[in-house]
Amino acid sequence: MQASTAVRTDHAWPTDDPTRVPYWVYSDEEVYALEQQRLFQGPTWNFLGLEAEIPNPGDYKTTFVGEAPIILLRRMDGGINALMNRCEHKGALICYKPRGNVRELTCVYHNWVYNLDGKLTGVAFRKGVGGKGGVDADFDTNNHNLVRLRVDTYRGLIFGSFSQETPPFRDYLGAELLASIDRVFIKPLKVLGYHSQVLPNNWKLYAENNKDSYHASLLHVFHNTFGVVRPNMGGGIKLSDNGWHHLSYTVRTPPNDDATGREQVRSLKDQYKLNDVTMMEHKLELGDLVTNSIQTIFPNLVVQQILNCLAVRQLVPRGVDRSELFWTVLGFEDDTPEMLELRLSANNLVGPAGFISMEDGCVGGFVQRATKARPDDLSVMPMGGRAIEPSEGSRVTEAAVRGFWKGWRECMKL
């Protein structure tokens, strides 16, 4: 049998140096199992979906917290519930479609029925048939309700937590990074569409990739060539006080905008021209000149503004060496047809085949393939020193990646 992953029994962190991380974090099955319990079901708020995805009573979507399947639904009273998508009888999935509308939740396996609060309301053949069979008189349905997560919302984003101790979402993220969400989600959101892609790597390699603004102008040649992100542009990194969450942003110099407020981002290199430049138009709509804003909310969400391309990305682990990334492409409810067209055009920049994001879909796999053979060796992240702190004016820092590992270790108790 071929061993594809390393298994360790000793998970002691090998160093106090915040710039070093052992490679076993990406390939160790025990660590992966421990993450489900201590991190995804631990003191974290995990992104579940958007209010705009479940506008009407009974609307639901299925999603995940780590590997745990979740039903996110709109109650009849307008509130939001997040229930574990697992029948309390034999553990079968209850909802197996991506989304729908229901009045109650019925498991197909043995027809156990739950209301939208997850309360068990019906057990098929409870009293048996013809006086025979059925459950004992002391069987109490109250002991078999669906597992219900805590839910918190912010500006149309919905988060769930298995933990009763985690502070409310606003305190979890902190005022400065809440303001970064406020900056982008200035109006009611509209879902324009979805992408999803399977990544050939551990989920944390993509989580790190988002925190690592240093790679953007190097790996993403399109970024650098057409000037969405260049190392010499203004911007910086913000971090939450605990280092867990981050924002990386890039600001262009004041443009020679025409009367429409649109500017075409021009090529750094004269030999590279786009035949269709519409996707590079940037209509200033948020009151600033930020071209690129990537915000992470630990552990599984990215809030993205690249020019007029707004999206959230939800990261779901699918085994120790696989993950799945769900992109929800967004606009605002009151977008004009022209604005919608611009957003759809700009959307060629991102997603699985996006001009500035396709490399992220494979580079994590390069690390996965190259690191599993010597799991006790360490990576090094020296950019920006050892600190886990914000950086104004420079994005050539790995501070946010170090912050990710600080958060990960605090959750994992490693």
Ligand SMILES: [Fe+2]
């Ligand atoms: Fe990237």
